[in-house]
Amino acid sequence: MEKTARKPLGFYVCSLAFTLERFAFYSAKWLIAVFVVAKVTQGGLGLTTADAAKISANLVAFTYLAPLIGSTISDRFIGARYLVPVGMIFMGAGYLVGWQATSATMVNLMIVLVSIGTGLFKPQTNAITGRLFNNPEELDSAFSIQYSFVNVGSFIGTTIIGIIAATNGYSFAFLICGIMMFIDAIWFIFGWRFLGDAGKKPFKVDERKEVKEDKKEEKKPLTSMEKKRVAAIVLVSFFSVVFWVFWYLAYMPVYFYWGGDNAAANWMIGSFKIPTSWFDSLNALACILLGPVLAKVWARLAKRPKGDLSMFKKTALGMILLGLSYVIFAVADITRGGNLASIAWIVAFGVVLSLGEMVFSPLGNSFIAKFSPARLLTVMMSVWVFAVFIAGKSYGYVYEFTLKFKFANAYLTIAAIAIVCGLILWALDKKLNSLVKEEGKEEVAA
Numbered sequence: 001m002e003k004t005a006r007k008p009l010g011f012y013v014c015s016l017a018f019t020l021e022r023f024a025f026y027s028a029k030w031l032i033a034v035f036v037v038a039k040v041t042q043g044g045l046g047l048t049t050a051d052a053a054k055i056s057a058n059l060v061a062f063t064y065l066a067p068l069i070g071s072t073i074s075d076r077f078i079g080a081r082y083l084v085p086v087g088m089i090f091m092g093a094g095y096l097v098g099w100q101a102t103s104a105t106m107v108n109l110m111i112v113l114v115s116i117g118t119g120l121f122k123p124q125t126n127a128i129t130g131r132l133f134n135n136p137e138e139l140d141s142a143f144s145i146q147y148s149f150v151n152v153g154s155f156i157g158t159t160i161i162g163i164i165a166a167t168n169g170y171s172f173a174f175l176i177c178g179i180m181m182f183i184d185a186i187w188f189i190f191g192w193r194f195l196g197d198a199g200k201k202p203f204k205v206d207e208r209k210e211v212k213e214d215k216k217e218e219k220k221p222l223t224s225m226e227k228k229r230v231a232a233i234v235l236v237s238f239f240s241v242v243f244w245v246f247w248y249l250a251y252m253p254v255y256f257y258w259g260g261d262n263a264a265a266n267w268m269i270g271s272f273k274i275p276t277s278w279f280d281s282l283n284a285l286a287c288i289l290l291g292p293v294l295a296k297v298w299a300r301l302a303k304r305p306k307g308d309l310s311m312f313k314k315t316a317l318g319m320i321l322l323g324l325s326y327v328i329f330a331v332a333d334i335t336r337g338g339n340l341a342s343i344a345w346i347v348a349f350g351v352v353l354s355l356g357e358m359v360f361s362p363l364g365n366s367f368i369a370k371f372s373p374a375r376l377l378t379v380m381m382s383v384w385v386f387a388v389f390i391a392g393k394s395y396g397y398v399y400e401f402t403l404k405f406k407f408a409n410a411y412l413t414i415a416a417i418a419i420v421c422g423l424i425l426w427a428l429d430k431k432l433n434s435l436v437k438e439e440g441k442e443e444v445a446a
Contacts, residue, residue, distance in 0.1 A: 010198065011142060013191030014129045015149040020184040021088070021121060022150045023157030024177040025063070026284070028095060028114065030158055030277040031177070032056045032107060033255050035098075035170040043169045045104060049256040050403060054396030055104060059111045060248055061392030064385055066119030071127075073120070074203060080124035081192060081199035085185040087120030092181030098174035110174075117181075124199065131198035148288060155284035162275025226373040228435040233368055233380050236315070236432070237387040242421050243319055243360055244391035245398055246326070246414055250353055252399040253329070254279045257407060258346055264333065264407075266340040274343065279350055286354035294358055312429045318360025319422030325352040326415035330408040371436045 036052035038044020070087070074080040094113030101107050129146060133139055157180075165173040222230070258265040259276035267274045302308040309317070332345035372380035402410040425432075 007142065007145070008132050008196075009194040010132045010191065010196065011129060011146075013188065013194050014125050014132075015146045017084070017088075017121075017125055017184055017188050017191075018146060019149045019153035019156075020180055020187065021091070022153035024091065024095060024180045024184075025114070025118075025157075026154040026280055027157040027161035027173065027277070028098065028110075028177050029056060029059055030251075030255070030280050031098070031161065031165065031170060031173055032059060032111075033252070034165070034276065035101075035174075036104070036107065037256065037260070038170065043171060045102075045107070047104065049252070049260075050396070050400035051104070052256070053252045053399040055107055055111070057248070057392055057394070057396035058108065059114065060395075061389050062111060062115035063118040063122075064392055065389045066115045067123040068119075068382055068385060070119030070121075071123045074124050074127065074199075076202050076204050079200045079202060080128050081195055083120040083124050084128075084199075085188050087117040087122075087124070088181050088185035088188065090114070090117030090120065092117075092178045092185065095174050095178035095181060099171050099178060101171075101174070127203065128195060128199040132195070144291070148291065151284040151287045155281050155288065158277040158280035158284065162277030162281075165277070166273070166275055222373060222376075226376075229371045229373065230376065230380070232432055232435040233372060233383060236312075236425075237383055239315065239319065239421055239425055240384065240387045241391045241394075242418070243315075243322060244388055245395050246322055246418055247353065247357060248392060248395040249398055249402075249414070250325070250329075250349075251279065252395070253402075253407070253411070254346060254349075258341065264336065264341055265343055265346055267343060279346065282347065282350040283354050283357075286351050287358060290355060290358055310429055310433060312432045313426055315360050316422045316425035316429070318356045318358075319418050319425060321352055321356030321359060323415045323418030323422060325349050325356060326411045326418065328352060330412045330415065333408045333411075 033052045033056040034044070036045050036047050036055055037049055038046070040046045070083065074083055091114050094110045094117060097106055097110040097113060101110065126143075129142060130139060133142060161173050161176065164176060255276050257263075259267060259279075267276070298308055328345060328349045332341045332349070335341075368380045368384055402414075
């Protein structure tokens with residue numbers, strides 16, 4: 001049996017860079033929410049939970065949008081490897097602003113700096129990783145491993161930062177995030193020697209000469225199949241907005257309804273109070289543990305005569321699981337009466353939510369990369385990113401709207417919407433496959 005090729009050292013440079021960056025990012029995502037709500041006497045800003053949801057939503061939204069600009073810079077003007085440490089320094093500076101923040105304006109300035117930094121870091125690091133492998137067949141494995149590095153960073157960060165914030169305050173926790181990014185910048189510059197030529201020049205400089213010959217092709221109208229594929233991408237992007245709005249929304253009631261000063265759940269284990277940031281840690285841990293399990297499930301299904309579930313059925317199943325997680329939320333509130341709910345309900349909710357994410361996530365960039373017309377690839381990627389931006393920007397307002405209703409009623413309604421969307425997507429499976437598959441070819445599988 002042929003041995004698996006060893007990964008280049010540059011791959012681990014990029015992967016560890018993601019670990020440190022996600023350590024800081026996911027820690028800050030939780031920190032912003034709880035810092036904004038905490039009383040001034042507790043070191044916070046003393047604003048409402050709705051304010052906290054909307055401000056923290058800006059971090060999610062704009063860190064998805066900024067990479068579109070960063071990608072343009074690395075494509076046309078500056079080598080990606082030089083932008084990465086600059087992005088890290090921007091992020092580090094942002095977290096230092098958080099360290100000194102005394103107002104919502106300063107928190108928003110932090111978000112601006114972190115978003116700019118993310119735009120210069122995230123797509124460039126992914127692109128460099130892609131250029132480190134000569135064999136395209138190695139990329140799926142490489143990015144899967146890198147995703148594990150991401151979740152390890154998220155898990156360690158949110159686990160540690162929750163304790164640091166409880167013992168040393170929110171400001172010190174933001175400082176740790178900033179220091180982590182400066183260490184990351186030093187690490188990446190040290191690792192340049194292991195990247196070979198990857199990312200030295202703008203990516204357009206490295207493009208194949210055939211691109212010039214293809215310019216005439218770009219002026220041709222889209223074929224019927226290409227138009228169908230564009231329609232499928234736009235349609236599925238709508239379902240993506242619904243999924244990610246509800247997925248990001250899930251964290252707000254955990255922080256402020258089940259947790260917070262008037263917690264509806266019991267977060268105590270003996271004399272130790274579990275930080276709400278550990279809900280984020282639970283998501284990262286679930287992704288790490290469930291990844292190999294799901295891989296085996298999909299492999300076993302692929303051996304059936306019918307083959308694996310189609311990509312669209314998987315995403316539909318992901319939405320249904322998302323809805324079921326909200327059912328757990330509502331049932332927990334209904335059954336607790338006037339008592340504190342067991343933390344086991346929150347754990348069950350988090351595991352099902354994470355499972356829904358991992359089943360839904362295969363759609364994403366791989367779907368667009370496979371089926372977008374080549375000349376519209378950047379545009380279609382932008383459509384997908386913009387869909388997630390809308391979701392990120394919206395969930396804070398959706399959370400504010402839910403506060404007008406009884407908890408169980410609000411979240412049962414959300415559960416119903418997610419499940420119905422999943423059932424619709426499942427029902428549209430054959431139609432969507434007909435839009436993206438070539439004549440005479442098998443159904444598209446994820």
